[in-house]
Amino acid sequence: MNVLPFTILVWLGGMAAGLLGSLTGLGGGVVIVPLLTLVFGVDIRYALGASLISVIATSSGAASAYVREGYSNIRIGMFLEIATTIGAIVGASLTTALPPGTIAVIFGGVLILSSYLSSRRPRDNPDCVPDRLTARLRMGGTYPTAEGEKPYHARNVLGGFGLMSVAGLLSGLLGIGSGALKVLAMDWIMCLPFKVSTTTSNFMIGVTAAASAGIYVGNGYIEPALAMPVVLGVLPGSMLGSRILGGASVRLLRLIFTLTILALGIEMIYNGLSGGF
Amino acid sequence: MIEERWTRMDRRLEVVIGYILRIGVITAAVIVLIGGVLYLIENGSTAPHYHTFYAASKHSDNLSGMARNIRALNSYGIIQLGLLVLIATPIVRVLFSVVAFALERDLLYVVATLIVLGILLYSLFVRGT
Numbered sequence: 001m002n003v004l005p006f007t008i009l010v011w012l013g014g015m016a017a018g019l020l021g022s023l024t025g026l027g028g029g030v031v032i033v034p035l036l037t038l039v040f041g042v043d044i045r046y047a048l049g050a051s052l053i054s055v056i057a058t059s060s061g062a063a064s065a066y067v068r069e070g071y072s073n074i075r076i077g078m079f080l081e082i083a084t085t086i087g088a089i090v091g092a093s094l095t096t097a098l099p100p101g102t103i104a105v106i107f108g109g110v111l112i113l114s115s116y117l118s119s120r121r122p123r124d125n126p127d128c129v130p131d132r133l134t135a136r137l138r139m140g141g142t143y144p145t146a147e148g149e150k151p152y153h154a155r156n157v158l159g160g161f162g163l164m165s166v167a168g169l170l171s172g173l174l175g176i177g178s179g180a181l182k183v184l185a186m187d188w189i190m191c192l193p194f195k196v197s198t199t200t201s202n203f204m205i206g207v208t209a210a211a212s213a214g215i216y217v218g219n220g221y222i223e224p225a226l227a228m229p230v231v232l233g234v235l236p237g238s239m240l241g242s243r244i245l246g247g248a249s250v251r252l253l254r255l256i257f258t259l260t261i262l263a264l265g266i267e268m269i270y271n272g273l274s275g276g277f
Numbered sequence: 278m279i280e281e282r283w284t285r286m287d288r289r290l291e292v293v294i295g296y297i298l299r300i301g302v303i304t305a306a307v308i309v310l311i312g313g314v315l316y317l318i319e320n321g322s323t324a325p326h327y328h329t330f331y332a333a334s335k336h337s338d339n340l341s342g343m344a345r346n347i348r349a350l351n352s353y354g355i356i357q358l359g360l361l362v363l364i365a366t367p368i369v370r371v372l373f374s375v376v377a378f379a380l381e382r383d384l385l386y387v388v389a390t391l392i393v394l395g396i397l398l399y400s401l402f403v404r405g406t
Contacts (some may be wrong), residue, residue, distance in 0.1 A: 003322070003323050068292055074291060176365075209367075228312065
């Protein structure tokens, strides 16, 4: 196959990945890497590079819409980005040192884990009491609800910081956004409202991915001719996905997609172990 | 506990950040699209090489390689310029936040944001070349 048809197919694939990623709430990255490696036979290092770029694009694109609605908390996000960016640097450095097969196996494991995480019920935290540290860091705010602006407070920032480092590490290691893990750190550990957690997470994903991007660039992971159709496909795909999400009930769709991602995870592990990478 | 003043300032900050992100992504996408079309016109009928990883690409795709391609204004370089704008968008967002927190005289968050900015610049300019 020549470059032209290949590029068009990758572009369409990127669009499907963006759609799938935003409908499952997992982001385009977790779909684009298996798609490029398993279906298109792309080297996993180029796939990680293209995925990371698309993660920056979708995060920035989506955050530009969310941020105006007043849900995301810029202070909490910025503070936790210290953890995610350090984690990302470590993860991206690791990925350049590990054999491709190992990365594929870890990728598969994370896919399975995140499809489980995304199927958990959102936890809307009842009034949390801030602890000493979060009070000093002024980690709280208000968010819009049906009954008007509602105040909230964060707690256990150290626990959240710890899990955020892991989220950053996986983001750098696998070229993904690690959104599911970031949300977990905020709504489970730090006791933030679910909507605040998801939008702040989305907001943080772009900065986290940008921290890995330099290392990816330096190691030649970002092949422009491949990243081009991926980015141009994932962007409209994920925007379409968030439109659909806002409308009809999509529980059955979500279930089907979550199962698809589970299957992709198993396939990645199998291929990684059998030397397919 | 959380002063009204902070919340109001934060909302304004959020609106500006929203614009920065939107402009960055749209600009990047347009540049990548232009470069992509030119690239396909020039190379559309060649065979793709992404199946194997070339160690040599380390040198043509790293930051100095990108700068060379961009200066040469070839289609490859135009795509790379778009990708750089995309990578720079969150960095500009963080840079803007440093200024905004400084205007609010919020020293704690100025320091936190400067740490994040330092990590981002280290990755791009030290590890990217």
